[in-house]
Amino acid sequence: MTKDEFIRVADRYAPGILLTYTYGNFLSRNIVRVSNRWKRDRHEYAHAMDAIGFGEVATQNTFYVRKPLASYLHDSTRVKLWIVPDLTGDTKAGILARIADELNAPWFRRMYDAPGLIGQWLGNTIGVGHKLNVPGIHYCSERTVRHWAA
Numbered sequence: 001m002t003k004d005e006f007i008r009v010a011d012r013y014a015p016g017i018l019l020t021y022t023y024g025n026f027l028s029r030n031i032v033r034v035s036n037r038w039k040r041d042r043h044e045y046a047h048a049m050d051a052i053g054f055g056e057v058a059t060q061n062t063f064y065v066r067k068p069l070a071s072y073l074h075d076s077t078r079v080k081l082w083i084v085p086d087l088t089g090d091t092k093a094g095i096l097a098r099i100a101d102e103l104n105a106p107w108f109r110r111m112y113d114a115p116g117l118i119g120q121w122l123g124n125t126i127g128v129g130h131k132l133n134v135p136g137i138h139y140c141s142e143r144t145v146r147h148w149a150a
Contacts, residue, residue: 003070003073006069006073006079006081007055007069007070007073009081010051010053010055010069010081011051011053011054011055013051013081013083013084013085014051014052014053014092014096015050015051015052015053015087015092015095015096015099015147016050016051016081016082016083016084017048017049017050017051017081017082017083017144017148018048018049018050018051018057018069018072018079018080018081018082019047019048019079019080019082020047020049020072020077020078020079020080021044021047021077021078044078047059047140048140048141048144048145049140049144050095050099050144050147051069051081051083052066052096052099053096055068055069055070056068056069057069057072058099058102058103059140060112060138060139060140060143060144061112062111062112063107063110063111063112064102064103064105064110064138064143065103065110066103094150095147095148098146098147098150099147102143102146102147108137109136109137110137111137112137112139114139117139119131
């Protein structure tokens, strides 16, 4: 599938969830390694974000921001688009509204939860510390799932 075709599919079915893994990237490799520790199911992706349409994603980097989807579509990144093809208009609007609320939140609410990632590492490595985080801010998968939980 070409970049343009992938973007058209993501736009058509937005909102959706995008999962990525960047080959050769230290963070991607170690996030997957830590996520798979002591687990029976195997995780293959290191980053989660929301496909919001118009060729854009809402992604948790240092801050939760909008970025062009095309910036993730290159030879060194594996991308998976997860969609729900039969979402109702109200459900789509609710998900997109939750995403927009978080994108418009003050900068300190959009920060990356580095302690939360450390908590995930502790929990998966030694079995304790999973709840270590900064209340009210999130890392990528934690933030993405919040939009879809309802």
